[in-house]
């Protein structure tokens with residue numbers, strides 16, 4: 237039974253994208269594959285605002301998040317933590333056997349660049365990890381301000397996760413000086429799960445070259461060596477590369493600026509709905525994500541009942557909160573292919589649900 241997803245990942249996938257995935261596969265060392273791989277590069281580089289190569293990983297985002305740690309950290313990593321995904325990255329650093337420090341914020345608190353300056357000034361760190369858009373709390377960190385500080389420390393390699401913001405808002409990788417910018421397929425790109433994209437600077441590759449415990453599957457140098465031949469290190473998820481090619485067509489047909497503006501507009505529609513009900517976002521509004529909204533459940537609504545009602549009566553779902561703020565917050569996604577019409581429909585369905593459950597009248 238298919239129902240429409242307004243959860244912040246996986247998000248709704250279009251029929252066109254699903255259809256692209258049914259293209260027959262071919263050998264991943266064949267000229268057909270090289271043609272496919274190379275056909276998506278220019279669009280990907282445009283989307284990453286970069287001249288660096290964009291590698292395709294057959295894994296979810298966590299694969300390349302862990303891989304970045306293994307490729308880059310030799311001294312100590314500063315993991316900036318302010319939600320479920322960023323907190324987990326600190327845990328992953330330690331599991332990789334690395335020296336790591338968590339710069340910890342309360343969930344929903346935006347990252348303060350001054351704190352990063354203070355930490356990096358100690359000279360202890362050679363890598364920093366940052367989640368641009370903390371999906372668990374709906375918080376969008378001030379990336380330009382943060383990167384301006386990080387770039388004061390030339391020995392520090394930066395790894396930025398844009399899983400739920402990539403292509404929803406403009407992230408100019410090269411201009412911002414980000415070493416590794418990564419994303420996954422099933423959130424802002426509105427593709428099925430199973431693929432990650434990572435764009436790696438030459439400086440990051442040079443660092444990786446001096447590491448002797450990079451492993452194999454996520455080795456930046458393996459990615460690069462194969463990239464130069466129009467290939468991936470191991471057999472990739474070819475159906476998702478067909479989906480990616482189709483998605484890139486959609487994105488450039490709409491236009492990048494138009495895509496960013498659409499996300500902004502749909503996000504404002506959700507914010508207007510939040511205001512109408514006297515609700516609040518978890519982060520301060522100035523740092524609220526543009527691709528999803530994490531809303532405080534201030535009236536203590538029964539979220540599972542709301543979600544169940546939405547699902548059975550309107551064939552759609554939202555999210556009832558993630559990790560330790562499950563039940564205390566709920567989340568609504570406006571990322572991917574949503575339109576004014578689909579968001580209006582959701583907000584309308586939500587109002588009818590709240591009425592049916594006697595939360596509003």
Ligand SMILES: *Cc1c(COP(=O)(O)O)cnc(C)c1O
Nearest residue numbers: 296297298321369371399400420
């Ligand atoms: C979902 C998410 C991840 C993890 O993605 P997986 O696909 O589960 O590996 C990482 N970072 C952010 C910000 C996310 O939203």
